[in-house]
Amino acid sequence: MIEIKNIHKAFGDHQVINGVSATFHPGITNLIIGGSGSGKTVLLKCMVGLHEPDQGNVVYDGRDFTRMNFEERIAIRKEIGMLFQGSALFDSMTVEENILFPLNMFTNQTAQEKLERANFCLERVNLAGKNHLHPSELSGGMKKRVGIARAIAMNPKYLFCDEPNSGLDPRTSIVIDELIAEITDEYQITTIVVTHDMNSVMGIGEKILYLYEGKKWWEGSNDEIITTKNQELNDFIFASKFMKALKK
Template sequence: MIEVKNVYKSFDGVEVLKNVSARFEPGKVNLIIGRSGSGKTVLLKSIVGLHEVDKGEIIYDGRSFTNMSEKDRKQIRKEIGMLFQGSALFDSKTVEENVRFPLDVFSDLSVAEKKERTNFCLKRVNLENANNLYPSELSGGMQKRVAIARAISLNPKYLFCDEPNSGLDPKTAIVIDELIYEITKEYNMTTIINTHDMNSVMGIGEKIIFISEGQKVWEGSNNEILISDNKQLNDFIYASKFLKQVREGFLKKGI
């Protein structure tokens, strides 16, 4: 579990996060949603330590990440997998080398063990025969799957995904969502996804927090989001006429 307690963050005197508190649960897909500029990306980066919070605390399974030494933070970082928005693969490295990279940096495994783990991760994302390809030879969806394989190579307890469906067509985005969901369950990870993709919200959003103007204004599940009476949330999600119709259907049925 990851806990965020009363977090504040400012840049150049402008408050971006204002007293945000949340709990992100293991074995669940936890989503942070909100408009562009709402503070959701700053929150995600604050949780992983890319931004230092001004006030408040970030806690990983009872361990205060905010107050610990850099040495202790390195230990937690070994337990973190990160899926970046643009996949962030190394263009000059093969698929196998990209997936093996965290193992080379953070593990004491033998060459044979690294090879075995790399192949396992590639098989898990259905890319068994892609070892010797380069990122430029892959589709956007395949690049995301390689990035997921790399993110789970160290068998992390925590998985962070920044806009994982950015730039993908709807069908491929669903494949990536389902893969993240399956891996979360399989490894009982605490998965946190930063997104504004309502397909992801409705498809895999088990725990959702909605950020507006730097504040958490709603939290719940994808079953609850369509019947929320929170005006700020509804203005965000019902920009889509289709979702408005879905909401009206739920309300007519008394759900």
């Protein structure tokens, strides 16, 4: 379980996150949604320590991450997997080397055990046999799947996904969403997905946090989001003609 308590973050005079608190439970897909510039990615980066919040706490299963130093955070970071918006695969390494990287760095497994784990992760994301390709040889969807494979290589307790559907066609987006939801359920991971993709919201949003101008504006599930009376959230959800038609 991850708790965020009263998170504030500003860049200069610009207050990006303004007192956001929430609890994210394991085994369900938690979504943080909001328009561009609403502070979703900044909140996610505060949670994983890529940004330091100006105020507030991020607590991983009772461990206050914000109060830890670099060395103390390493233990929690080994339990975190993250899928980046642009996949962030290491260009100089093959798919297999990308997945082996955290295993090489932090485990004392034999080469055979590590290879088996890498192959298992690749099979899990339906990319068996693609071990020796370089990231430049992969499509956008394949890169995302390798990103997921690398993120789950260390058996994480917490999985963060920053806009996993960006730049993908609708069908591939659904594949990625389903994969994230399956992995979350299978390994009972605490998963947090930042997105503004309404297909993801409706498809896998078991718990949804809506951010508006850096504040928590609404919280609920994908069943509740359709019927909400919250004006800003309604404007966000039903911005597209397709969603408007669906509502009618």
